[in-house]
Amino acid sequence: MSKKFTKDHEWISLDGDVATVGITDYAQAQLGDVVFVEVPEAGKQVAKGDDAAVVESVKAASEVYAPVSGEVVEGNGELEGNPALVNEDADDSGWFFKMKLADAGELDGLMDEAAYADYVKELD
Amino acid sequence: MSEKQTFTGNRGLQLEEALIFEIGAYENCGVDLEDVPQVESRLGDCAAQGNIDLPGLSEPEAMRHFVRLSQKNHAIDAGLYPLGSCTMKHNPRLNEKMARLPGFSDIHPLQPQGTVQGALELMDALAHWLKTLTGMPEVALSPKAGAHGELCGMMAIRAAIEAKGELATRTRVLVPESAHGTNPATAALLGFKVDGIPADASGRVDLAAFKEKLGDDVAAIMLTNPNTCGLFERDIIEIADALHEAGGYFYCDGANFNAIVGRVRPGDLGVDAMHINLHKTFSTPHGGGGPGSGPTVLSERLAPFAPLPYVEKSEDGLRLVENNGDAENNPFGRMVAFHGQMGMYVRALSYMMSHGADGLRQVAEDAVLNANYILASLKDVMSAPFEGPCMHEALFDDSWMKDTDIDTLDFAKAMIDEGYHPMTMYFPLVVHGAMLIEPTETESRAALDLFIATMRDLVRGAKDGEIDRFKNAPELAPRRRLDETLAARSPVLRWQSPEAKKAAE
Numbered sequence: 274m275s276k277k278f279t280k281d282h283e284w285i286s287l288d289g290d291v292a293t294v295g296i297t298d299y300a301q302a303q304l305g306d307v308v309f310v311e312v313p314e315a316g317k318q319v320a321k322g323d324d325a326a327v328v329e330s331v332k333a334a335s336e337v338y339a340p341v342s343g344e345v346v347e348g349n350g351e352l353e354g355n356p357a358l359v360n361e362d363a364d365d366s367g368w369f370f371k372m373k374l375a376d377a378g379e380l381d382g383l384m385d386e387a388a389y390a391d392y393v394k395e396l397d
Numbered sequence: 398m399s400e401k402q403t404f405t406g407n408r409g410l411q412l413e414e415a416l417i418f419e420i421g422a423y424e425n426c427g428v429d430l431e432d433v434p435q436v437e438s439r440l441g442d443c444a445a446q447g448n449i450d451l452p453g454l455s456e457p458e459a460m461r462h463f464v465r466l467s468q469k470n471h472a473i474d475a476g477l478y479p480l481g482s483c484t485m486k487h488n489p490r491l492n493e494k495m496a497r498l499p500g501f502s503d504i505h506p507l508q509p510q511g512t513v514q515g516a517l518e519l520m521d522a523l524a525h526w527l528k529t530l531t532g533m534p535e536v537a538l539s540p541k542a543g544a545h546g547e548l549c550g551m552m553a554i555r556a557a558i559e560a561k562g563e564l565a566t567r568t569r570v571l572v573p574e575s576a577h578g579t580n581p582a583t584a585a586l587l588g589f590k591v592d593g594i595p596a597d598a599s600g601r602v603d604l605a606a607f608k609e610k611l612g613d614d615v616a617a618i619m620l621t622n623p624n625t626c627g628l629f630e631r632d633i634i635e636i637a638d639a640l641h642e643a644g645g646y647f648y649c650d651g652a653n654f655n656a657i658v659g660r661v662r663p664g665d666l667g668v669d670a671m672h673i674n675l676h677k678t679f680s681t682p683h684g685g686g687g688p689g690s691g692p693t694v695l696s697e698r699l700a701p702f703a704p705l706p707y708v709e710k711s712e713d714g715l716r717l718v719e720n721n722g723d724a725e726n727n728p729f730g731r732m733v734a735f736h737g738q739m740g741m742y743v744r745a746l747s748y749m750m751s752h753g754a755d756g757l758r759q760v761a762e763d764a765v766l767n768a769n770y771i772l773a774s775l776k777d778v779m780s781a782p783f784e785g786p787c788m789h790e791a792l793f794d795d796s797w798m799k800d801t802d803i804d805t806l807d808f809a810k811a812m813i814d815e816g817y818h819p820m821t822m823y824f825p826l827v828v829h830g831a832m833l834i835e836p837t838e839t840e841s842r843a844a845l846d847l848f849i850a851t852m853r854d855l856v857r858g859a860k861d862g863e864i865d866r867f868k869n870a871p872e873l874a875p876r877r878r879l880d881e882t883l884a885a886r887s888p889v890l891r892w893q894s895p896e897a898k899k900a901a902e
Contacts, residue, residue: 308885331881332823334578356886 277340277380278389284364285340287380295368296328296337296359299393304330307359312348312370319345319372321379326369328359341379343372411875414465418892421452427459469875471818477844481790481821481833482577482625484655484677486764491751492680492744501743506735510716516739517715521708523746527673527692530757531654532664535700537707538692539737543652544579546672546691547619549704549732551583553670553695554617554646556702556729567616567644573602575626575825580619580650589616596827600626600783600792607636611643621650622666623657625825626783627768627790627833637667646670646699654678655837656765656789659758669696675738679745690741701726706736763838764789767845771834774849778856782828789837795830801859803867805830808855810870810878815851 276286282300286293301307309329319325319339326337326348348370352358359367374380384392406413438444454462471478478485496502504513524536537553540546551570558567570584573594581591592610597603601624618640622630630636637647649663649671655678663671675681675690695703705728706717717736718724752760765788772781772791780797795805809819809832821833836845858866871878 306882306885308882331885333826 276386277383278386278392279338279340279383280392281338283337283340285380285383287374287377290373290377291346291371292341292343292374293368293371294325294337294340295365296363297389297393298363301360301363301367304328304335304359305332306330307356310349310352310356310359310369312350312352313345314348315346317345319343328369337369339372340383341372342375344375345370345372347371412465412468413875414462414469416892417454417462418450418452418894420458420462421454423448423450423452425453425455427454427456476816476818477836477840477848478818479820479834479836479848480818481627481792481835482652482824483821484674484789484835484837485818486655486677486680486837487839488680488682488744489748489751492747495747496740496743498743501739504739511714514714517708517717519746520736520739520742521710521715523692523742523749524708526746526749527694530658530662530754531668531671531673531694532662533668533671533694534664534697535695535703536692537695537704537732538742539704539706539731539733540672540691540693541733541738542689543650543672543674543677543691544583545689545732546674546693547579547583547648547650548586549691549693550648550670550672550695550699551587551589551617551619552704552729552732553693553699553702554648555587556727557646557699558616560702560727563644566614569612569614570616571607571610571618573620573624575600575624575827576619576621577625577650577652580621584617584619594618596626599785600624600628600827601630602632602636604632604635608639611639611645613644615640615643615645617646617648617669619648619650621652622663623653623788625653625833626828627653627787627792627835628783629657629788633666641667652677653789656761658761659754660761663694664696669699670694675741675745679748681741681744681748688738688741690738690745692737702729704728705731760838761789764836767836767838767840768834770845771836771849775852775856778853779832790833790835792825792828793832793834794828795832797856798830798859801862802864803859805832807867807870808832808859811855811858811867812851813871814866814873815855817848817851 276284278284278297282297284295284297307328307330311327313319313325319342321339321342323339324336325339325345328335328337349368352367352369361367473485473487500515501519504516510517520538524538527536528534537549540549555564558564568590569592570589571592571594572580572584573596575596584591594607594610595603602620618636620630620633620636622633624630640647646669647667649668651663651671651673654671654673658678670693672691672693675692681690703726705721705724706719708715709718721728749757768789768791769786772787775791775793778797779793782792782794798804798808805822809822812819823831824833825831836848
């Protein structure tokens with residue numbers, strides 16, 4: 274499926290019953306050079322809007338929120354040793370975690386690519 | 398600036414200084430020590446494992462090394478230091494003189510109390526001033542910094558909630574989005590769930606959003622006033638009333654008390670607990686220069702839970718109440734081994750008594766006046782995110798830089814070449830590319846005018862496309878721009894000898 278977006282600049286992409294979550298390219302550009310990432314461990318239960326991961330740049334430390342509810346099945350271990358991946362490839366290999374959705378219906382409340390692009394345009 | 402190369406690498410009398418590991422020698426020692434008698438060690442597993450590799454220098458070499466390093470350190474004693482939110486105000490030398498009086502500096506916390514009545518009297522007098530200035534009935538002097546004071550206040554709130562049997566249900570703490578990061582951290586440390594409150598367009602707490610979040614499960618709000626945008630929270634009394642009606646407690650972060658001391662008593666605003674950064678509001682060395690101190694004032698509702706120890710008047714003079722059994726009320730415990738930062742108490746009280754109540758009021762007024770002078774003198778060329786006057790610090794965002802190719806960091810680095818420590822950058826987080834300038838009350842009109850003229854010239858340069866002046870900065874500092882990203886991603890935390898470094902490669 275195509276990606277969905279949150280107002281807090283996370284993206285989520287569903288493949289079967291597992292979704293991948295990351296932060297958007299806009300978010301990484303705003304953060305600046307990412308120097309530290311903490312991803313959740315498999316098995317962690319998160320509700321929509323919960324703190325799920327931490328991203329720290331030279332400018333600021335921020336939470337990454339769970340876009341929807343569910344169970345984390347994998348954190349991107351690659352980011353621990355190579356946080357720069359978030360800057361280089363936020364949309365793809367710089368993903369944060371994968372999760373099993375509790376309710377796929379929650380995705381309907383998120384923005385699609387066009388709506389997110391409009392949202393970002395308004396912020397600038 | 399001359400490009401002349403020198404044989405030593407020094408530039409005039411600005412001496413380049415190597416690391417102590419590079420100039421010292423392990424076989425050297427600055428003092429002659431007697432041979433240590435050979436005795437059987439009783440340290441067991443605790444004995445030192447291997448050599449700790451401390452280089453030795455002669456006494457004058459050691460002196461010069463640290464003096465040269467200190468000369469590279471910019472300080473409030475060297476120039477205007479507009480670091481917002483940090484309140485880098487002048488530390489009067491009188492404070493230092495008082496703190497060095499032997500009766501304050503040469504005493505020990507375990508001394509019999511009858512021999513330190515003067516020190517106890519000073520603590521009692523400081524407590525009196527703090528309670529009077531805040532309009533609160535109780536103060537815990539012992540917390541050792543702002544965040545420690547926050548913890549103290551929130552522990553008192555937690556104890557009060559527990560005493561009412563509501564600990565299981567009051568689990569949520571409301572924290573505005575612009576708060577200092579220590580606020581949510583403190584709440585989380587005590588097991589509360591942190592719930593953010595959005596700001597409104599004027600940079601203050603969104604009152605409607607706040608009221609919507611109130612409920613039986615709200616333990617407290619943690620609010621900074623003036624807030625981190627340098628703005629007074631105008632709805633604070635309405636916030637306090639609504640919160641109290643819902644059964645919650647009001648923690649006020651007193652980090653910015655310096656803007657209102659002598660003008661506003663937090664007790665009158667409905668505050669239940671507030672820490673006071675002695676090291677900001679009442680001078681005393683700041684930053685790396687000395688310890689912090691965060692006494693926390695408590696309202697009638699929280700006073701019974703004030704932590705140990707505290708000073709009490711008894712028939713035989715003053716005494717410290719050290720144990721729960723001796724306390725009239727229900728202290729939630731104690732936060733430090735002894736009594737807190739005695740040296741900071743002396744400095745703060747010295748500052749208070751030398752200014753007097755009217756002088757402290759003028760301190761706050763002048764701090765606000767100076768900040769507004771800067772805001773008014775720069776807002777036509779830089780961009781202020783919020784309308785109207787500010788309190789003790791002037792906040793700008795980076796929207797004025799939009800067409801310039803430079804960002805907040807570049808601007809700050811160029812300020813170093815001009816001889817200014819940069820303002821606080823990228824905080825508060827709610828403002829894009831934030832630049833937070835706090836001149837403090839101790840800067841003269843002439844000093845402010847020069848600072849403003851410098852800032853205006855930098856802005857003109859940025860808008861005129863003088864990119865090198867910013868992107869290459871700092872060019873004139875002892876070190877050029879550091880690679881913050883590399884330093885954070887791959888920190889080198891221990892010095893390595895050139896041989897070891899080579900071997901590792």
